[in-house]
Amino acid sequence: MLTSMVQALLVLALSPLFTGLIRRSKAYFQGRQGASVLQPYRDLAKLFRKDSVLSHDASWIMTITPYVCMTAVIAAALMVPFITDSSLGFVGDLIVVVYLFGTMRFFMALAGLDAGSSFGGMGSSREMTVSAIVEPTILLSIFTMALISGTTDLSGISRNLATSGLDLVRPALFLALAAFFISTLAENARVPVDNPSTHLELTMIHEAMVLEHSGKHLALMEWSSMTKLLLYAVIMANVFLPWGIATDLTAIGLATGIVAMSLKLLLFGLAIALVESSMAKLRLFRLPNLLTVSFSLSLLAVISYYIL
């Protein structure tokens, strides 16, 4: 109980660092020096000092959305194993985690429509189009892992996989990982699906929905998005490749867990930065192609589990 709370706090605290790391790596690939990896913390601190401005047309949805989003990611953080494999697994399993993110997205889309600006609605409709394909992909790819390890509890999956050595490794794992990686890019507004650093309102997906938020509300929205990105990376690390995770609370176990996690996150951060630097954003109408590929991969993962 206590460990999972500490872990959740750690995830919240480290998420801006992870975003900063991706931005810094992108800057490096572009031959720029880039801002410090701590810059997202400074941005958040700045936003938290500011007041929120609300549109006259905005209803209560606009006000509660930042809190709903933040609550959803905190709840998800409690259920995802981070350094150790213990989490509040008895409260909810992978399906709950996926739909906590679903709730977050639902409220963000509503808030995008709520302010009545011309871009919010566009962002909401695009986000919903994308998530219609991404959501089943994520479920299927984590289901594959549940099938492999025999439980839908995320920490159970980690533990079973981590303790059984390489016995449980199957082709399905890698197919599911590939599908999940593409979904991570799509769900977290990264290139080639969305451009997190654009200023062009008309091309935005995620950013268009949060355009009308400001000050403290914006800080919460940004922070919850950063945490969501880190959580996806953690799920990738601990559900698909959990080796190294601490299975007990001994000093050696924890140290191994911390080192293994840092390495894996560094690797995923670099992978995301590399993908973002090496290709252009896709045309909006080409997105279904990419997302269908990831869906097919996850479907193949499930099928191959039964066949192979």
Next chain:
Amino acid sequence: MSEDGLEGIVKELRREIGEDLRHSGPWDRGMQCEVERSHLAGAVGTLIAKHGASMVSMHATDDRQSRGSFALHYLLSFPSKRELLMLSGETDGSFTSLTPQIYHANWYEREVMDMFGLVATGHPDPRPLVLHDGWYKGSHPLRKHIGCDDGLAPERRRYEFNVLKGDGVFEVPVGPVHAGVIEPGHFRFSAAGESILNLEVRLGYVHRGVEKCLEGAPPGRALRMTERISGDNGVAHSLAFCQAYEAGHDVPPRAQYARCILAELERVYNHLGDIAGLALDTAFAVPAADIYALREVMLGLNARITGHRMLWGAVTLGGTRDLLSEADVDDVQGTLMKVGNELRTSVERMRSSPSFMDRVDTTGIVEEKVARDLRVVGPIGRASGQDLDVRRDHPYEAYSKLNFRVPLFREGDVSARMNVRVQEVDESISLVMEALDRMPSGGGSSRPGPPRDGVHVGLVEAPSGELVHIIHTEGGKVVRHKVRDPSFCNWPAIQEAVLGDIVPDFPLINKSFSLSYAGNDL
């Protein structure tokens, strides 16, 4: 020989309308005619329909003090002829609109209606173009009796956008304030889902009264002002004004070459910015950063050789400042070689990326017919088969002595516009190299006297296309200064280019046009 051609055309016009062709004669840019007001529209229409003329520019003057009426002036160019024809005619209150026959007359006539209060009868779209809702009704800024400083009481009007209505059709207003640091302009989309059904561009937010302030300005001040009309086309604007003001006065040979070099350096840094912008807008960050770095190298070079990153202040009336010492020449040559090579590498990286090419191919097509009808100029026109380049068609300064190729593409999409710019950078670099080789030594400046009374034209190929400055002088003073930025011709084309594309592709199409708001709004 071509002179005969233009004279022949004028003779034919005289046969048609007889005595109503009041006056015709040679002019420093070709020929000048004055036509009886009732025949003005007819004459222009005939020249365009029969002789394939196109309207380079059209403007009005308020001559009520000297001649008791307004006048309209059409600047026409003819295919395969280097001379221009300036067709003028008096008018009061109203004139016949040519827009129903000639699409590209549209914005010119609306501008005249706004600025002079003349009515274009039969114009299909007489809504205000430049004047915004806050302008005092009945006040027209370019009429003579309104000074720059007159306080005008605003009276609110309401501008009606052209929008499509129907089930599932949304109206999406964008701007004039944007999320990025860019110029202000309003875009009104009618979209069904993501598909664009109609786009109307509303500009004029950076109207500063440039033409009004240029009236009567001393030439030195006018030169600095023209440079600042559209900052990244500063050399082109100042050069066009100098050409008009110098009116046939020959600048020293060294200055002719130096001006070409400045103009090409300006083209290089503008095109680099536009190419990098395409990569940035498709989120292709690495080539974007590389090419922006090259642009920065060019700006640094500009600062080293002229003292100004945007080359301002280098062109002077009658020549250029003392430029391009031997050390500078080596610097320019070395830097350009490096920039040219590195650009090729980066462009190769962009072209070999399927995800980038998928974004730019077949996006935002301007059909050849549309480009011709709207008289789209510059790189955008040349990407849609419009083979227009002032440097070749109406050579100025030293361009007639230099060798260059004018890239031409017919696809008319974002990719073609990028290709035109990439090839033009190469051409510009070789142009500068050649000009540096051939540039004679000697003085680079002279003192032109005030121009003769009459009308004088400066025609320059700015980085964004054909740029025109027209000045009317009386007693050595400029009484009317018409500026026609290439963006004024090209803005209407973007409304056509986006049809059939989707809303999220608009920023990319807009970037590939790279139009100036300041140059258009004046």
